[in-house]
Amino acid sequence: MRISNNLVGLLNFITFLLSIPIVVAGVWLSKQGSTECEKFLDKPIIILGGFLMLVSLAGLIGACCRVSWLLWVYLLVMFLLIVVLFAVTIFAFAVTNKGAGKVLSGKGYKEYRLGDYSQWLQKRVNSTKNWNKIKSCLIDSKVCSSFKDKYANETLQAFYSEHLSALQAGCCKPSDDCGFTYESPISWTSNGTTVSSNPDCSAWQNNEKVLCFNCQSCKAGLLDNIKSNWKKTAIVNIVFLIFLIVVYSVGCCAFRNSRRDNEYWKQWSTKGYYACPICKKDTTSSWHAGKFCYLRHPRWLPDGDIARKKLASFSVKPEKRKEFLQFLSFIKFPDRYASNIGHCANVDGGKFFGLKSHDYHVILQRLLLVGIRHLLPEDVVKSIMLLARYFSQLTARSLRKSNVKQLCDDIIEVLCKFEQIFPPAFFASMIHVMIHLPDKALLVGLVNYRWMYPIKRYIIAINTLVHDVCTI
Template structure:
């Protein structure tokens, strides 16, 4: 690829990347200024970091390619190489930590139930940490994940068991099936007379809409299952991103090499 073609192509790619970084950074800044819920606050920091990183890297790449500046292109290639390493490391890590864990079938039910101990120790520690769980629980309450069940008019337990609940609804909005509670409606379950159990989740369950099973291990497991699924999706997207980074890096290396050759022969 001729020097002009490779540098122009690299400049266009980085211009597109720079344009992409603007809405990402703007969203992060907006959330930082207007965030109310823990969900929104949780997103602001990574969005701002990604936006700034993309903006700076693409700016250096664009200026370096446009001006055929060897030093700037070297800085750009070094930064892109670090991004490739980071993306590769994250992808491998994501697949490793999401390799364990699966739902358990419930007799006569369409939905599954989940146990925190079935997942990788890293995910267990991240979700189970008291400080993290306080934020996650606040996020669950703010997003009203149990509202659809609270407004459900299902009249009997058999009908309820036929519902296709999400992992979070299964773990946080109802007590575990093994508790044997008496069904009144999807989010109201009565403890039988003389009820006694060693299962901490059964003791933690409350019919109060603001409590339900948000302090249950089953709720943490439901969140972990959801997190595991999300991480797998992100890992797959990251593979595509990694492939694009490698292509851009290869083009950048070619442009860098061409510029050096031109300077050597001129």
């Protein structure tokens, strides 16, 4: 499965798990909600949780099972969601851009005017139907009850210096234009002499369930509270929008992969006239003895085919192999150091011929380190370099016991790295023998005094002196 399909499936699985508590919370609010405001939220929460659950299921099944039409529906919903969220973000910034509290001299709080805010917001709160619902929610939230308990024992001067919230300053106290006399935070009396043109003065009542909830300042305080909360939510909203765009891009890759795979395997089956995924309906099959026979029909998958496995990380392409052999063909060595390796490199054929055992040691310990650095991935090159260093230290002219013990640990680390790169068939018994070479060096001494290269050269010299090789 492609990486994009895996990623989309994982993200949608997490979204599906998150949608479950959202639905449960909506059901709980519908049954356990104590106020009308809490019960008002149950349907939107349930709808949101159900929407997330359905969309995540469509994305999960479409990505994991390669169902193209489900992925198409998922991407369409994601695109519409991005457009709607972007439009809502721009619209909210536009309608909440206007309006701010008026700073009062010598007061810690601000005065709020409804006319300072946008016409669209004013129209929403001036609607009697809307405001009655909002007012009941404000009363149930006990914003003024907590306000009364917090500032009950304060003097008038101390009260004026308090930094009240927009809702408290607009809904829980009368306007300063009214000139009312302070008795308690939610109890103010008119002196009967001050006449104000502010309509909020006549709307004020000392009743805790009335106060200034019908005032224009309360509506303005609510709008200012909405504006400040939107600024905090806007950052999360923008981050979520960017996340949706990234998920949508990955989903497009998954949809493209699924559609291409479906088109590839559309006219293919494991048997019958469409048994070959390359030839499809042109498969050279014949019916014989109640079975389909495929005689003389071997086919290689073309390069770049989606059903063809990619080359392993340790594989070298033919052009890079020729480059390495060409590098070896120009190498010159001192006399008696090694055979002429350049003559043993067949550049056009891409292989060696006629190498001696000692030549393989020279290539591994001296030449391989330089020749493969730019041909293979970094992790493969480092592992081979560690193996070359291991043999170089083991075959040195002098060895310390501490160094040999370190080689025992090094070869284990090298083989562990090889297991992450090469297939299991690579690890024959000769690969495992490398672990025991340092132990043998501790027992019987240096490798240079035990290997057979001098003996083989001596036997070759004797062979040139006699005619009957079998007698040697």
